[in-house]
Amino acid sequence: MPRIISAVYKGKIGMAQKGKKYAVGIDLGGTKIAVGMVDEAGHILSQARRPTGAEEGYRAVIGRMADAIRAVAEDSAVSLSEVSSIGVGVPGTPDFSDGTVIFAPNIGWRDVPLGRLLREEFGLPVYVDYDTNAAALGEYMVGAGKGARVLLFVTVGTGVGAGIVFAGKLFRGATGIAGEIGHMVMDKDGPPCTCGNIGCLQMFSKGPALADRAAQAIEGEEGSRSTVLRELLRAQGGGLTGEMVIKAAREGDPIARKVFEEGVLYLGLGIANAVSLLNPDVVVVGGGIAKAGDLLFKSLVKTVKERAYPMAAECVDIRLSMNSEEAAIVGAAMLEATWEPLKP
Ligand SMILES: [Zn+2]
Numbered sequence: 001m002p003r004i005i006s007a008v009y010k011g012k013i014g015m016a017q018k019g020k021k022y023a024v025g026i027d028l029g030g031t032k033i034a035v036g037m038v039d040e041a042g043h044i045l046s047q048a049r050r051p052t053g054a055e056e057g058y059r060a061v062i063g064r065m066a067d068a069i070r071a072v073a074e075d076s077a078v079s080l081s082e083v084s085s086i087g088v089g090v091p092g093t094p095d096f097s098d099g100t101v102i103f104a105p106n107i108g109w110r111d112v113p114l115g116r117l118l119r120e121e122f123g124l125p126v127y128v129d130y131d132t133n134a135a136a137l138g139e140y141m142v143g144a145g146k147g148a149r150v151l152l153f154v155t156v157g158t159g160v161g162a163g164i165v166f167a168g169k170l171f172r173g174a175t176g177i178a179g180e181i182g183h184m185v186m187d188k189d190g191p192p193c194t195c196g197n198i199g200c201l202q203m204f205s206k207g208p209a210l211a212d213r214a215a216q217a218i219e220g221e222e223g224s225r226s227t228v229l230r231e232l233l234r235a236q237g238g239g240l241t242g243e244m245v246i247k248a249a250r251e252g253d254p255i256a257r258k259v260f261e262e263g264v265l266y267l268g269l270g271i272a273n274a275v276s277l278l279n280p281d282v283v284v285v286g287g288g289i290a291k292a293g294d295l296l297f298k299s300l301v302k303t304v305k306e307r308a309y310p311m312a313a314e315c316v317d318i319r320l321s322m323n324s325e326e327a328a329i330v331g332a333a334m335l336e337a338t339w340e341p342l343k344p
Contacts, residue, residue, distance in 0.1 A: 038329065186199055204267075226253055242289075
């Protein structure tokens with residue numbers, strides 16, 4: 001077992017182990033694995049992507065991860081002996097003590113010993129964290145949240161998640177669960193959520209929720225007005241996705257726009273609540289929804305500014321993520337440098 005380093009991040013980017021100048025950062029997603037060799041200034045020297053291919057089982061996925069690690073080492077001419085650690089952001093719940101992925105439903109993982117397998121393969125310390133935490137750290141170090149005193153990073157895609165960076169370190173809560181903004185209750189009688197609760201924020205704003213609502217609307221009476229959505233649906237030959245709703249909304253489809261605006265309203269209310277609670281100076285919004293650009297941004301800012309506690313709303317700067325893949329990789333690589341073990 002490598003030692004768990006209790007390093008305090010003091011505003012400078014750097015590796016935790018003396019004399020080591022590089023770290024590998026990995027973003028494990030539902031469809032792709034993005035891997036980068038990162039230097040101590042937070043620059044990505046080389047990058048590789050592989051398909052996740054979760055249906056082949058976790059050993060195949062970790063095999064592709066290992067292959068991509070070797071590829072980025074070769075491309076950047078960095079020897080693995082110069083690498084301080086491997087950091088991985090995962091789409092699920094990690095065991096912070098040994099890097100086991102306890103549960104990651106999107107890729108069908110349960111109790112997968114990711115940390116142990118990568119340690120055995122490379123002989124390096126491995127740090128596994130929520131993908132949202134790694135991305136939040138990356139946004140803080142090199143992205144849209146650079147230098148924030150309190151950063152709230154919110155990502156909206158197949159789910160809604162958040163990471164909080166406070167004074168240069170991830171804020172994890174008492175047991176590592178902090179940041180579950182997607183499960184804030186927004187409606188006491190709302191739709192059922194995958195977590196077992198009802199009326200959670202993500203059931204209004206995540207991509208699949210937008211798709212479901214749009215599908216219901218075009219089946220209903222007003223559906224005939226939705227020409228762009230119908231066209232996209234025909235071209236796709238299958239079900240609607242959140243991306244299709246965003247695309248149709250951008251192209252002026254009235255139903256897509258209505259559904260999207262409602263999703264953004266709830267997202268804005270959730271962020272407004274979080275702003276009142278945390279008083280962040282910067283909120284960064286990333287994930288698939290960030291692609292909606294101006295369509296998202298204006299109404300989101302309006303809602304947060306109007307609905308957060310006025311003195312907290314006044315000083316918060318809301319930004320869209322500029323390069324979320326880069327942030328996810330750099331943040332994963334920097335996990336070791338900011339790691340603090342949770343108290344048992
Ligand atoms: Zn929930």
